[in-house]
Amino acid sequence: xxxxxxxxxxxxxxxxxxxxxxxxxxxxxxxxxxxxxxxxxxxxxxxxxxxxxxxxxxxxxxxxxxxxxxxxxxxxxxxxxxxxxxxxxxxxxxxxxxxxxxxxxxxxxxxxxxxxxxxxxxxxxxxxxxxxxxxxxxxxxxxxxxxxxxxxxxxxxxxxxxxxxxxxxxxxxxxxxxxxxxxxxxxxxxxxxxxxxxxxxxxxxxxxxxxxxxxxxxxxxxxxxxxxxxxxxxxxxxxxxxxxxxxxxxxxxxxxxxxxxxxxxxxxxxxxxxxxxxxxxxxxxxxxxxxxxxxxxxxxxxxxxxxxxxxxxxxxxxxxxxxxxxxxxxxxxxxxxxxxxxxxxxxxxxxxxxxxxxxxxxxxxxxxxxxxxxxxxxxxxxxxxxxxxxxxxxxxxxxxxxxxxxxxxxxxxxxxxxxxxxxxxxxxxxxxxxxxxxxxxxxxxxxxxxxxxxxxxxxxxxxxxxxxxxxxxxx
Numbered sequence: 453x454x455x456x457x458x459x460x461x462x463x464x465x466x467x468x469x470x471x472x473x474x475x476x477x478x479x480x481x482x483x484x485x486x487x488x489x490x491x492x493x494x495x496x497x498x499x500x501x502x503x504x505x506x507x508x509x510x511x512x513x514x515x516x517x518x519x520x521x522x523x524x525x526x527x528x529x530x531x532x533x534x535x536x537x538x539x540x541x542x543x544x545x546x547x548x549x550x551x552x553x554x555x556x557x558x559x560x561x562x563x564x565x566x567x568x569x570x571x572x573x574x575x576x577x578x579x580x581x582x583x584x585x586x587x588x589x590x591x592x593x594x595x596x597x598x599x600x601x602x603x604x605x606x607x608x609x610x611x612x613x614x615x616x617x618x619x620x621x622x623x624x625x626x627x628x629x630x631x632x633x634x635x636x637x638x639x640x641x642x643x644x645x646x647x648x649x650x651x652x653x654x655x656x657x658x659x660x661x662x663x664x665x666x667x668x669x670x671x672x673x674x675x676x677x678x679x680x681x682x683x684x685x686x687x688x689x690x691x692x693x694x695x696x697x698x699x700x701x702x703x704x705x706x707x708x709x710x711x712x713x714x715x716x717x718x719x720x721x722x723x724x725x726x727x728x729x730x731x732x733x734x735x736x737x738x739x740x741x742x743x744x745x746x747x748x749x750x751x752x753x754x755x756x757x758x759x760x761x762x763x764x765x766x767x768x769x770x771x772x773x774x775x776x777x778x779x780x781x782x783x784x785x786x787x788x789x790x791x792x793x794x795x796x797x798x799x800x801x802x803x804x805x806x807x808x809x810x811x812x813x814x815x816x817x818x819x820x821x822x823x824x825x826x827x828x829x830x831x832x833x834x835x836x837x838x839x840x841x842x843x844x845x846x847x848x849x850x851x852x853x854x855x856x857x858x859x860x861x862x863x864x865x866x867x868x869x870x871x872x873x874x875x876x877x878x879x880x881x882x883x884x885x886x887x888x889x890x891x892x893x894x895x896x897x898x899x900x901x902x903x904x905x906x907x908x909x910x911x912x913x914x915x916x917x918x919x920x921x922x923x924x925x926x927x
Contacts, residue, residue, distance in 0.1 A: 462732065462733030462734070462735045462736040463727055463733035463734070463735060464724060464727065464733060464734035464735045464738065465724070466724060468735075469724065473616070473699075473700040473738065474700060474720070474721060476699070477616075477698070477699025477700045478697075478698045478699060478700055478701070478720050479697045479698070481697055482696055482697035482698035482701075482720060483698070483720045485696050485697075485698075485718070486696065486698060486701065486717075486718045486719060486720035487534050487536075487720065488533060488534055489531065489532075489533050489534070489535075489589060489717060490506075490509070490533055490587070490589065492696070492717060492718050493506065495695055495696060496692060496695065496715055496718075498695070499691060499692070499694075499695040501688055501691060501692060501695075501715050502711060502712075502713070502714045502715070503714055503715050503716070504529070504591045504592040504593075504594060504706075504714060504716065505591060505592040506589060506590070506591045506592075507523075507524055507525070507528055507590045507591060507592065508523075508524070508589075508590040509533075509587055509588070509589055509590070510571055510575070510587065510588040510590070511575075511587045512575065513572070513575065516568055516571055516572065516575070516588075517568075521564055521567075524590065526544075526546050526547045527544055527545050527546055527593040528544050528590055528591065528592065528593050529541065529542070529543050529544070529590070529591050529592070529593050530542045530544070530567065530570065530571065530574075530588060530589070530590050531588070531589050531591070532574045532579045532580055532586045532587070532588060532589070533580075533586050533587040533588070533589055534580040534584070534586050534587075535574075535579045535580060535586070536579070536580070539579040540570075540573070540574055540578065540579030540580075541635070542556065542562070542567070542570060543556065543557055543593060543607065543608075543634070543635075544556065544562075544593070545557055545593070545606075548561055554567065556634075557606035557607055557628075557633070557634030558606060558633060558634060571588045574586050574587070574588040575587070575588065593608075594608050594706045594707075594708045594714065594716075595708050595709045595710060596608055596609075596709060597680055597707040597708065597709045598709060599677070599678070599679075599680050599707075600627075600707070602670060602672055603627050603667055603670060603672060603674070603677065604627055604628050605627075605628050605629050605630050605632075605634055605669045605670075606628065606634035607628030607632075607633075607634035607635055607636060608628070608636070608706055609625060609626060609627045609628065609636055609706070610625075610626050610636050610704045610705060610706045610716055611623060611624070611625050611626070611647070611679060611685060611704070611705045611706075611707075612624045612626060612702050612703070612704050612719075612722065612726060613685065613686065613689040613702070613703050613705065614700075614701070614702050614722055614726065614734070615689050615690060615692075615693045615700075615701055615702075615703060615752075616699065616700050616701075616737075616738055616741055616742075617699060617741050617742060617743075617744060617746060618690050618693055618694065618746040618749075618752040619690075619741040619744070619746060619752045619755045619756050619759075620649060620686050620689050620690065620752065620753070620756040620760075621649075621734065621737040621738065621741060621756065621760060622649070622726055622727075622730055622732075622734060622737060622760070623646075623647040623649060623726075624644050624645065624646060624647060624726045624729045624730065625644070625645040625647055625654055625677070625679065626638060626642050626643070626644055626645075627642060627643040627644075627645065627667065627674075628642055629641050629642055629643055629659075629667070629668055629669055630668070630669050631668070631838065631839055631842075638658075638723075638725055641659070641660070641839075641842075643657055643658070643659050643664070643667060643668070643674065644657065644658045644659075644725060644726065644728070644729040645657045645658075645674050645675075645677070645729060646726075646729040646730035646731065647679060647730075648761055649686075649756050649757055649759075649760040649761040650756075650757040650758075650760070650761020651678075651682070651761060652678060652679040652682025652683070652685075653675075653676060653677065653678050653679070654674060654675055654676060654677040654679070655675055655730065655731075656675065656729055656730065656731050656805065656910070657674035657675065657729065657805070658725070658728050658729045659838075659842070659863065660842050660845070660846065661725065661728055662842075662845060662860075662861065662862065662863045663805060663806060663862060663863070664805075664863055665803070665804055665805040665806075665864070665865070665908075666865070668838045668872075673803065675805065675909065680707055681707060681712055681713045683753065684712070684713055685705050685713050686752075686753045686756060687749055687750075687753060688703070688705060688713055688715060689703045689705070690749045690752040690753060691749055692715055692718060694749070696718055698718070698720055700722075700738075701718055701719060701720060701722065702718070702719035702722025702723075703715060703717075703718055703719070704716040704717050704718075704719065731910075737759070737760055740759055741755065741759070775884075775885040775886065775887055775914065775915050775916070776915070776916045776917075777800060777884070777885050777915050777916070777917055778800065778917070779799070779800045779917065780797060780798070780799060780800065780903075781797075781798060781800055781884060781885065781907075782795055782796065782797055782798070783795070783796055783798045783882050783883065783884050783905065783907065784882060784883040785809075785813065785817055785880070785881075785882045785905075786817070786880075786881040786882060786883075787816075787817045787818045788817060788818030788819060788857065789818060790881075793816060793817050794813070794816060796813065796903075796904045796905060797903060797904075798903050798904065798905045798906060798907055799902070799903045799905075799906045799907070800906075800907050800912065800917060801906040801907065801908055801909075802908075802909045802912065802917065804864075804906055804908035804909070805908050805909055805910050806862060806864070806877075806892060806893060806894050806908045806910055807880070807891050807892075807893045807894075807905065807906060807907045807908045807910070807911050808864070808875070808893060808894045808895070808896045808898075808905065808906050808908070809880065809893055809894075809895060809896070809898075809904065809905040810895075810896060810897070810898030810899070810901070810904045810905065811823055811895055811896070811897055811898070812898075812899075812904070813904045813905060814878070814895045817880070819857060819876075819878055819895065821855075821857065822855050822857035822858050822876060822878060822895075823876055823895055825855045825858070826852060826855070826858060826876040826895075829848055829851055829852065831844050831847070831848050831874075832844055832874075833873055833874045833875070834871060834872075834873050834874075835871050835872050835873070835874075836871045836872075838872055841863060841872050841874060844874065845861050845863065845874060848861065849861050852876070857878060857879075858876055858877065858878060859877040859878060859879055859892060860877045861874050861875070861876070861877060862874070862875045862876075862877040862894045863875075864894060864896070873896075875894040875895060875896055876894065876895045877892060877893070877894055878892075878893055878894075878895060879891070879892060879893075880892075880893040884907065884911075884915070885915065887914050887915070889911050889914075891910070891911045892910065
């Protein structure tokens with residue numbers, strides 16, 4: 453999937469990000485503030501922006517030895533003052549009455565001595581930028597908002613919002629998983645979910661740069677989640693940029709079940725995986741807002757919603773120009789050489805993100821060589837263990853992409869039972885209700901199933917679905 457996105461001219465690469473945007477728009481003072489969590493908190497507090505409460509600061513070995521652990525509440529977070537990428541953060545969820553030890557998200561326990569050893573590593577600069585000596589911050593643990601409870605594994609989700617020129621340009625919900633150990637860190641195995649900038653509703657989801665439909669632990673669909681306090685979050689993001697001199701920045705926001713949105717931290721060098729979760733490059737969005745005079749916060753929010761959002765919810769019933777289709781439709785597929793292929797009765801499946809065609813139909817359309825190449829590589833394709841699936845995917849993704857007709861590997865719910873399945877991902881053209889669609893589609897074994905293909909919601913953006921509408925041929 454990342455290889456496919458990289459082919460787009462709108463994708464922002466790391467060198468261009470650094471040279472064109474970070475160097476030009478992010479001044480030294482702004483970077484200094486963002487890299488210092490205590491200084492960030494101080495400035496945001498002065499701006500009236502809520503951040504997690506600080507319970508204690510440990511600056512040296514003497515303060516560590518004299519620190520009174522009994523004054524802490526039963527749950528808290530330990531983090532380095534100048535940490536990067538989520539490294540060095542420990543989240544404590546409670547205290548064991550039996551042992552007196554502190555309990556982490558995964559149920560494991562840490563003694564005071566173990567916590568002191570971890571803080572010693574923080575002081576030594578193990579987790580800080582350039583390994584410089586650091587401080588340890590002990591702060592409030594955010595209580596999860598009910599909306600996210602079903603979608604998180606023993607951790608607190610956060611929302612990363614990118615802001616440029618006081619306009620929020622892209623956002624991503626980051627969800628903890630079992631693999632990530634209860635943290636929302638995408639590099640550790642957290643799930644990233646794109647967010648529509650207008651409605652605050654989730655769209656696409658990724659795990660290790662690969663598109664998924666459902667949360668790997670809960671099996672719940674990841675699209676359609678309404679982010680609470682969405683407009684308030686956008687307001688916080690723009691306001692934070694007004695007080696911190698960074699023209700291009702990432703802002704991480706959490707939602708506490710009692711206090712509402714709080715800014716967790718500000719990032720002067722936000723990563724680029726957010727483009728994959730949104731299936732869109734950043735470059736085009738950055739160019740659209742560069743040089744615009746944004747007079748106030750509300751103007752920045754309005755621009756974000758108008759330029760980068762989907763349909764406003766209250767206007768959905770008034771949409772014009774979109775075809776109304778049934779849950780079963782006839783689709784004209786096109787062969788790999790561009791000529792017309794068969795007309796097939798297919799299932800419109802909004803529960804699936806990607807469309808999928810059966811291997812027999814794929815062969816008829818000219819993808820047999822691609823299919824045979826994919827399976828000739830000899831790697832395992834059906835898994836009970838998601839981590840194993842990820843390892844195999846990472847090992848073979850480049851080899852798969854060498855075939856000119858394959859985009860890569862897609863991770864999907866297994867068609868042969870429980871678990872997950874790795875499938876070939878292709879670029880496919882078809883026509884539905886008079887609308888031509890260019891699709892990123894998987895090939896699956898649909899032997900014995902009623903329909904030769906299913907059309908997923910990634911290909912249904914130009915349609916409205918009426919379950920009561922009768923199926924009719926349109927060609």
